Amino acid sequence: MQAVQPYLDSFLQYMQQNPFDAAPSELYEPVDYILNLGGKRMRPVMLLMAYHLFKDNYEKALPAAYTVEIFHNFSLVHDDIMDAAPLRRGKATVHHKWDVNTGILSGDAMLVWAYEYLLKLDDMSKLPAVIRTFNKAAIEVCEGQQYDINFETRNDVSIEEYLKMIELKTSVLLAGGMRMGAIIADASEEEVEHIYQFGRNVGIAFQLQDDYLDSFGAPEKFGKKVGGDIVQNKKTYLILKALEIADEATKARLLDYMTTPTVEEQPKIKAVKGILQDLHIPELTFELKNQYQATAFKHLDSIDVPEARKQSLINIANALLIREI
Amino acid sequence: MQAVQPYLDSFLQYMQQNPFDAAPSELYEPVDYILNLGGKRMRPVMLLMAYHLFKDNYEKALPAAYTVEIFHNFSLVHDDIMDAAPLRRGKATVHHKWDVNTGILSGDAMLVWAYEYLLKLDDMSKLPAVIRTFNKAAIEVCEGQQYDINFETRNDVSIEEYLKMIELKTSVLLAGGMRMGAIIADASEEEVEHIYQFGRNVGIAFQLQDDYLDSFGAPEKFGKKVGGDIVQNKKTYLILKALEIADEATKARLLDYMTTPTVEEQPKIKAVKGILQDLHIPELTFELKNQYQATAFKHLDSIDVPEARKQSLINIANALLIREI
Numbered sequence: 263m264q265a266v267q268p269y270l271d272s273f274l275q276y277m278q279q280n281p282f283d284a285a286p287s288e289l290y291e292p293v294d295y296i297l298n299l300g301g302k303r304m305r306p307v308m309l310l311m312a313y314h315l316f317k318d319n320y321e322k323a324l325p326a327a328y329t330v331e332i333f334h335n336f337s338l339v340h341d342d343i344m345d346a347a348p349l350r351r352g353k354a355t356v357h358h359k360w361d362v363n364t365g366i367l368s369g370d371a372m373l374v375w376a377y378e379y380l381l382k383l384d385d386m387s388k389l390p391a392v393i394r395t396f397n398k399a400a401i402e403v404c405e406g407q408q409y410d411i412n413f414e415t416r417n418d419v420s421i422e423e424y425l426k427m428i429e430l431k432t433s434v435l436l437a438g439g440m441r442m443g444a445i446i447a448d449a450s451e452e453e454v455e456h457i458y459q460f461g462r463n464v465g466i467a468f469q470l471q472d473d474y475l476d477s478f479g480a481p482e483k484f485g486k487k488v489g490g491d492i493v494q495n496k497k498t499y500l501i502l503k504a505l506e507i508a509d510e511a512t513k514a515r516l517l518d519y520m521t522t523p524t525v526e527e528q529p530k531i532k533a534v535k536g537i538l539q540d541l542h543i544p545e546l547t548f549e550l551k552n553q554y555q556a557t558a559f560k561h562l563d564s565i566d567v568p569e570a571r572k573q574s575l576i577n578i579a580n581a582l583l584i585r586e587i
Numbered sequence: 588m589q590a591v592q593p594y595l596d597s598f599l600q601y602m603q604q605n606p607f608d609a610a611p612s613e614l615y616e617p618v619d620y621i622l623n624l625g626g627k628r629m630r631p632v633m634l635l636m637a638y639h640l641f642k643d644n645y646e647k648a649l650p651a652a653y654t655v656e657i658f659h660n661f662s663l664v665h666d667d668i669m670d671a672a673p674l675r676r677g678k679a680t681v682h683h684k685w686d687v688n689t690g691i692l693s694g695d696a697m698l699v700w701a702y703e704y705l706l707k708l709d710d711m712s713k714l715p716a717v718i719r720t721f722n723k724a725a726i727e728v729c730e731g732q733q734y735d736i737n738f739e740t741r742n743d744v745s746i747e748e749y750l751k752m753i754e755l756k757t758s759v760l761l762a763g764g765m766r767m768g769a770i771i772a773d774a775s776e777e778e779v780e781h782i783y784q785f786g787r788n789v790g791i792a793f794q795l796q797d798d799y800l801d802s803f804g805a806p807e808k809f810g811k812k813v814g815g816d817i818v819q820n821k822k823t824y825l826i827l828k829a830l831e832i833a834d835e836a837t838k839a840r841l842l843d844y845m846t847t848p849t850v851e852e853q854p855k856i857k858a859v860k861g862i863l864q865d866l867h868i869p870e871l872t873f874e875l876k877n878q879y880q881a882t883a884f885k886h887l888d889s890i891d892v893p894e895a896r897k898q899s900l901i902n903i904a905n906a907l908l909i910r911e912i
Contacts (some may be wrong), residue, residue, distance in 0.1 A: 288734040340695060344688040363669040363736065366691060370665060371729040373698055378722045381715060389710045393718070397703045404696040408614040413686065 263388040266578055269310045269320070273303055276324040277331075282375075292356045292368040293375075296335045299351045304582065305439045306331045311574050312457050319368030322383035323446050325382035329396060329401055330439040332379065337403055337435075339365050344411070353437030373400075383446060391445050407432025413497055421502050425466065428499075456561040462512020463558035466580050470551040473498040473582060476534055478544055488532035499550070500543050508541055555583050593901055594635045594645070598628055599651040600728045602656075606702075617693040618700075619679045624676045629907065630764045631656045635781050636899050637768030640892055648771050649687035650707040655723060655764040657704065662728055662760075664690050669736070698725075708771060716770050723765030731755025738822055746827050748790065753824075758790020781886040788883035789904050796908060798823040803858055803869055814856035820845040824875070825868050829912040833866055880908050 282293040299557045306327035313323040341347075342355040343365045349355060380392055409427040415586035440461035444454045477500060490500050501520070506515055516537050521585045524530045538544065558579065560574055631652035637646040648689055663686065666672075667680040669691045674680060682690035705717055719832040734752040738744045765885045767784035801816040801824060804856065816823050826845070830838055841862050849855045 267847070278771055283637065286733045286737060288737055289730060340691055343691060362687075366665055366668060367729060367736075370694075370698065371726060373695065374722055374725040376728065381719055381722070386715045389718075390706060390712055393702065394706055394713075394827060399698060400699040401703070404699065405611060405614060407831075412611060412613055424657060447590060462649070476653055521770055579849045 265574070266307060266581075267308045268301055269314075269574070272321060273306045273310065273327055274333075276321075276328060280328065280379075284285040288364065289368055289371055292360055292364055293372055295359070296306045296339055296356055296368075297332070299353055300510065303331060303332055303435050304451075304578075306341030308436060308461065308575070308578060309439040309443040311578065312440035312461070313447040314443075314574065315457065315565065315571050316444060316449045316453070320443075323383055324441050325379040326396075326442045326446060327394060327439070328457045329376045330399075330435060331441070332376040332399060333396075333403075334435060335378065336369045337371040337407070339372070339479050341407060342406070348504065358482050366559035373375065376400075385446070388446055392442050395438050395445065402434045403429040406432070406434070410438065413441075419497050419502060421499065424497065424499060424502055429462065429466055432469045438466040453565050456564050459561040460558045460575070460579075463554045463561065466520075467551045467554035467558065470499055470554065472546055473500055474544060474547045474551070486534065489527065489535075492531050492534045493527050494505050499558045500538055500547055503546055504538055504541050504543050507523075508537070512537060514543070517582070551583070555579075590899070591632060592901070592905075594632045595628055596647060598631045598649065598656075599634065601653060605653065605704075613689070614693055614696055617664070617685055617689055618697055621664055621675075621681055621693075622657070623848075624678055626676065628657055629903075630761050631763060631898070633786065633903060636903065637765035637771040637786070638901065639768075640782065640896050641769060641774045641778070641892065645768075647709055648768050650704040650767070651717065651721075651764070651767045651771060653759060654701045654704045655724075655767070657701040657715050657722075658725060658728075659760060661694045661701065664694040664697070664731070665673045666732060668694075669732070672802040699762075701725075710771070713771055716879035717767050720763050720766045720770065724759045727755040727759045729867055731757070731759070739879060744822050744827060746824065746831065748829055749822065753794040754787065754791055757794045758787050759801055761790040762786030778890050781889050783902075784886040785900070786880045788886065789907065792876045792879035792883065792908050795824055795872055795879065798825055798849060799869060799872045799876070802856075802863065814852065814860075815855040817856050817859045818849075818852050825872055827862055829863055829866050829868050833862070837862060837866070876908070880904075 277297065281292040281295065284290050288566070309327045309330055310320045310323055314320040317535070338350060339356045342350055343357045343362055347355050348358045353359075356368060360368075364384065377393070380396065383389065383392065401563070406427055406429070409423070410431055413424070413427065437458045438461075441454055441458040443455045469580075473491065474500070475488075477489060479488055481488045489498075501516070504516060508516060514533065518539075519530055519534050561574075562575060588654070598784065602622065607615040607622065607725070609615050634655055635645045635648055639645040664681045666902075667675055668682045668687055668732045672680050673683050676683075679692060685693075701721075702718070705714065705721065708714065724874060731752055731754070734748070735756055736750070738752065764781045766779055766783040769782045774782070802812075802814060804813055806813045807886065826841070829841060833841060841859065844855055844859050844862075846859075885903075887900060887904075890897070
């Protein structure tokens with residue numbers, strides 16, 4: 263069972279069996295809506311795979327998989343309010359389809375329900391460790407979102423700070439979910455730590471790749487508007503690295519683009535991409551991404567289970583992390 | 588130990604020992620701010636008293652007491668955003684002092700931290716039952732808030748629906764907290780249920796009294812602006828009961844006051860209060876409040892512990908629920 267599909271099918275079936283269709287409908291319809299907007303379901307699938315590294319019946323971990331998916335979608339609903347984003351996965355965001363108050367309250371209910379599903383696990387002796395892991399990730403996601411907000415108005419963000427922020431905001435939930443899967447499967451503390459570090463490093467590598475693709479991806483493959491980060495003057499790894507290594511004149515030109523309001527988006531995107539390419543930022547970004555990827559696989563290698571059991575995680579990581587620029 | 592003070596002191600000391608002073612400060616300063624705005628700390632104190640009914644060392648329940656207080660304050664932060672309220676306890680609300688995004692995100696972090704404190708309990712074997720109880724209350728508080736929002740735009744709210752809403756919005760957290768205290772103290776299922784029903788009925792009685800005081804309280808004692816509910820056309824028990832028993836002409840007059848925009852608040856307050864008094868609504872409200880209060884004490888009576896252990900709960904309930912109108 264090396265493909266993603268069985269895990270995904272199993273998870274989607276569990277979601278269907280546990281819908282949010284209770285009263286009051288004004289509270290739960292938005293929950294049902296956001297949970298069914300799609301998405302890769304990467305976090306729950308990889309949680310199930312982490313369980314499956316150690317034990318066969320990965321259905322046992324389905325409630326925890328739902329927990330991380332509900333939490334992830336809760337964070338999307340609230341982040342979209344904070345970002346005043348009208349669209350999510352090509353559809354109206356919750357606060358746009360309903361209103362901000364609905365987004366706040368339905369999101370709150372989702373966060374509580376995320377915990378409720380942890381109570382549906384078979385073995386309650388694991389609950390403290392599972393909740394401890396989940397809480398850590400959940401708190402770090404909030405902290406990561408705060409750092410992301412802070413960075414918008416700061417001009418002295420270091421690369422180290424940026425990497426910490428993307429770790430908190432995007433990779434700890436993947437990593438924490440995988441740790442939860444391993445804990446539920448009775449893995450040793452050492453194994454649990456390795457699987458966490460695998461998820462953490464895959465997550466950071468994935469985000470660095472996402473930063474790259476936002477500026478240099480093929481529009482038809484990327485799925486989002488290419489150049490969005492440049493237009494919004496986001497201080498991604500690409501920009502921070504460029505500011506670090508550029509000579510003074512180039513740095514000034516880049517900062518000028520980032521601080522001058524633009525009417526024409528395309529010339530700005532083209533110019534900034536040109537600067538980044540001249541500085542070999544795409545290559546440097548991929549180099550760093552590859553380092554995280556290699557670290558991830560080193561941790562997976564360190565787990566002492568038959569290689570065949572690792573294949574699905576290797577496959578999904580390779581599918582998520584493309585090989586070349 | 589029959590007074591409130593020892594429990595309150597113990598709780599306030601625990602709060603001071605567990606401050607929210609971590610980084611990022613933009614996330615945690617608002618948490619520290621709202622938690623230190625004051626308030627009666629009724630929920631944590633009564634949770635400790637519920638524990639103390641059954642066991643001596645009520646300090647063991649302090650983490651759970653903090654959980655309900657953090658959750659309560661989280662709900663205030665998010666409710667104040669939804670209500671666009673500028674003031675809370677006479678000070679600026681979080682979203683007013685900072686901004687809406689800060690209110691959303693700091694509130695989210697509080698909700699997660701509420702769960703984190705449950706992990707600080709000594710006996711992890713109780714954790715599933717404690718979290719199950721807390722989750723039920725937390726979900727019901729969200730549902731109660733949604734019903735409250737729904738009722739603003741509905742003209743057919745029944746008294747039964749209203750009582751259910753105030754139960755969810757204001758009494759289940761008190762009741763759930765007391766149940767948590769009893770569970771942690773190893774009380775039997777029957778005792779746990781009695782203490783829950785005590786808290787639930789005290790909570791509903793308290794809210795009915797609050798409805799009464801909002802219109803008929805002495806301004807210097809009530810602490811809020813008297814007549815606020817009337818000005819805002821809130822469909823409280825007083826109004827719903829009046830609409831139920833009034834003759835057609837009086838009902839029409841009352842509805843007219845509630846649907847006609849008013850420039851002058853005082854004449855409206857005076858007129859609506861006159862209608863309510865003519866219909867003996869204050870007396871009827873107190874009658875219903877007294878029923879809930881009597882039910883509460885019946886449940887406390889049913890708990891088989893020495894009477895002396897019940898005294899602090901009897902005292903605080905009597906202090907919260909005044910005897911006469």
